[in-house]
Amino acid sequence: MKYQLKDFNRNIPDNELLEDIKRVATKLGTNSISSRDYNDNGGKYTAGTVAARFSSWNNALLNAGLQLVHQRDVSKEKLFGNLEQVWITIGRQPTFRDIKQPASKYSTHQYVTKFGNWRSALEAFVDYINLEDGVEAKESELSITPELNEQPTFKHKTKRFPSERLKVQVLMRDGNKCRLCGIIVTGDNINFDHIKPWSKDGETVLENLQVLCDTHNLAKGNLDYDPELGSR
The missing domain is CATH 1.10.30 (DNA Binding (I), subunit A)
Known part of the structure; x- marks a missing residue:
């Protein structure tokens, strides 16, 4: 058995790291990938190397022109609009497992954080989407x-x-x-x-x-x- 060291990636140019992130994202058909997705789907470098270079994984995504994995403070209106698009795209009521790339722009984490659980998010969406003239009835x-x-x-x-x-x-x-x-x-x-x-x-x-x-x-x-x- 021959022992050898892996390539030393400290001096890899920034643009090569970013291009490899975009390559893996394209391979997966998504505009945002987690560090685990990158490591598990043929990333040429390690997510740790990329994150260290750009201070964090999300900073690397921003520099690559991709969306953040977990976007903070997303408004209810944006979450509802996204859910409407998912519903139309898959042609039925979305389940918890449907809320992922590429069908969904946001993760289930955003809905649970905003509404407490997935069912409450669905109920709030139905109430919102069925409003008449934008006036919501009191509970x-x-x-x-x-x-x-x-x-x-x-x-x-x-x-x-x-x-x-x-x-x-x-x-x-x-x-x-x-x-x-x-x-x-x-x-x-x-x-x-x-x-x-x-x-x-x-x-x-x-x-x-x-x-x-x-x-x-x-x-x-x-x-x-x-x-x-x-x-x-």
């Missing part, structure tokens, strides 16, 4: 008009989103388990679902809330379903 005064006005409109007696105290009560009752599949849910995988949907006059009370995992919360959608009673 406690949201009303739904049935199709063809066959039934009278209604107003909710409770706010749409449960309080922290109510969330704890639901978690304690359901044992931190999804009521449809029984898996333990933690962190961003915890969803507080209205058994009788909010859009169908369901109120935000303990008896009408249940814990669901991401998969079953998205699958349930707007169905009126209680695992103990079945569909109604």
Whole structure:
């Protein structure tokens, strides 16, 4: 076995480092890559070498004309606009796993940071996108008009989103388990679902809330379903 040292890259010109970052980004079909993506997908140099040269990986991306991996302080309007484009591009409601390059300009980190979890981001987006004339109804005064006005409109007696105290009560009752599949849910995988949907006059009370995992919360959608009673 012959031992030899790897190439010494300290004196590599800046432009060669930047061109290699852009080469890997082009290979992956994205306009922003993480240091791990660079190392794992044929980067000629190490991400550590690049970051050391430009003080940080994000500075290197900026010098290469690429987007930052984690952009800070992105407005809700920009996140909503991005989500609309992703929805149109893939032709369905995006899942947490869909929010990545090249379909999405921003990462899931941005949505979780801004809205608390992915489900809340989706709900806020739907409320935003369905606004009429840009005027948002107050949470406690949201009303739904049935199709063809066959039934009278209604107003909710409770706010749409449960309080922290109510969330704890639901978690304690359901044992931190999804009521449809029984898996333990933690962190961003915890969803507080209205058994009788909010859009169908369901109120935000303990008896009408249940814990669901991401998969079953998205699958349930707007169905009126209680695992103990079945569909109604």
